[in-house]
Amino acid sequence: MSGIVIIGAGECGTRAAFALRETGYSGSITLLGAEPHLPYERPPLSKPMDGAVQMKLICAEDxxxxxxxxxxxxxxxxxxxADAAAVTLDNGQVLAYEKLLLATGARPRRLGCPGAGRARDFRTHADAEAIFSKAGITRSVAIIGGGLIGMELASVLRGKDIAVSVIEAAPKPLGRAVPPRFADKLHARHSSEGVIFHLGRGVVAIDDDGVLLSDGSLVRADLVVSAIGVTPEITLAEQAGLAIGNGILTDRHLHTSAPNIFAAGDCAAVSQQGGIHTRFESWRNARAQAETAARNMIGIAEPFTAIPWFWSDQYDLGLQVVGLPQPTHERVIRSLGDNELEFYLDDGRLVAAAGLGTGNSLARDIKLAEMLIAAGIHPDPAALADPDLNLKALLKREKAA
Incomplete structure (x- = not known):
């Protein structure tokens, strides 16, 4: 008997499978995963322990x-x-479904230069093992891409006393997702740790000696890693005729343009106010959309409204961002010794917050900021900037008002 089929056994697909059971669904659930492992979390891949790549399982076999x-x-x-409500596996097996969840995630962007195949991707457990297995014998690494993944990897490799060069086509690293103030601070920290940056330059070719740049210089490296971002995995959806854009287009309930097919996680571009569709690439988003998709697949019409959030650990610093900061927002800074919070107001309403501090020291403040955002408050900017005013007290005061 057909039931629910989930394509993708990452964070989103696996959590959705268990959420279906938690909501009382009793039909069959089939979870399809391309990798040979049990489902595992990706964030720990960039944080090896005792020289070994971590495989933090999402769930055990039992x-x-x-x-x-x-x-x-x-x-x-x-x-x-989609018309026959069935999927065909690469081994020829055909699975019928009543409801289908596409949780196909994203795949690494590919370099287009000569020698691109010499660069290692950094996306899967196998990728991480291939990179860190060489860490003991590698003297120098060139990382192409100065985004979050590239910079996190740089911090880990510097901790192993490996020479690291970061190549970024933009004039600054961390330019897309990280607020400029914190991007500059992290850039400075990496430079102080000895990371060499090659900014505003493209990659012409990769050979045995390293990476040839557009200005004619050569970045010598024993190992080259490509960390230039990801693209949503939409191949199946596109071939099946589903509406696509920067991802598989869904409505607010994560329903695609095809009957009984939902999409969630890194592959899904969710409808927002103003007619735009947005993808949210983060661990927590994958979990939140998994739960929403599960409930909606069994008939609960629940819009996806979770506030975006992500974190990044680099050296002893922890960055957290909640909401979607924009250059047009009013910024309010709260200094807390060596730590710092930044709040973002849109027409007086708190819509986002970010923090950079030692370890996880700002986690509580970011959580309270998220609750303030969800409450839709219009706070006094001076109150946000005052380090002596507890955010929990501000939340209570605003709720009472």
Whole structure:
């Protein structure tokens, strides 16, 4: 008997499978994963312990069995037939479905230069093992891409006393997702740790000696890593005729343009106010959309309204961002010794916050900021800037008002 099929056994797909059981769904659930492992979390891949790459499992084998979730690992879907409500696996097996969840995630962007195949991607457990297995014998690494993943990897490699060069086509690293104030602080920290930056230059070729740049210079490296971002995995959806853009287009309930097909996680571009569609690439977003998709697949019409949030650990610094800061927002800075918070107001309403501090020291403040954002408050900027005013007290005061 057909039931629910989930394509993608990452954070989103796996959490959705368990959320279906938690909401009382009793039909069959089939979870399809392309990798040979049990489902695992990706953030720990950039944080090896004692020289070994971590594989932090999302669930154990017996948990899948207890929940009566059929997990097919090491399989890919070769065709999605939305009209027939069926998917064909690469081994020829055909699975019918009543509801389908596309949790296909994203894939690394590819370099287009000669020798691009010499660069290692950094996305899967196998990628991480390939990179860190060389850490003991590698003297120098060139990282192409100065985004969050590239900079996190740079901090880990510098901790192993490996020479690191970061190549970024933009004039600054961390320019897309990180507020400028904190991007500058992290850039400065990396420079003080000995990371060499090659900014505003493109990659012409990669060879045995290293990376040839557009200005004619050569960045010598024993190992080259490509960290130039990801693109949503939309191949199946596109071939099946689903509406796509920068991802698989969904409404606020994560329903795609095809009957009984939902999309969630890194592959989903969710409808927002103003007619735009937005993708949210983060661990927590994957979990939140998984829960929303699960409830909606069993008939609960629940819009996805979670506030975006992400974090990044670099050296002993922890960055956290909640909401979507924009250059047009009014910024309010709260200094807390060596730590710092930044709040963002849109027409007086608090819509985002970010913090940079030692370790996880600002986690509580960011959580309270998230609650203030959810409450839709219009705070006094002076109150936000005052380090002596507790954010919890501000939340209570605003709720009372």
């Amino acid at each position: 948990a899948l069995t207890s929940a009566q979730i059929e997990y097919l690992r090491g399989v890919s879907v070769s065709e999605l037939d």
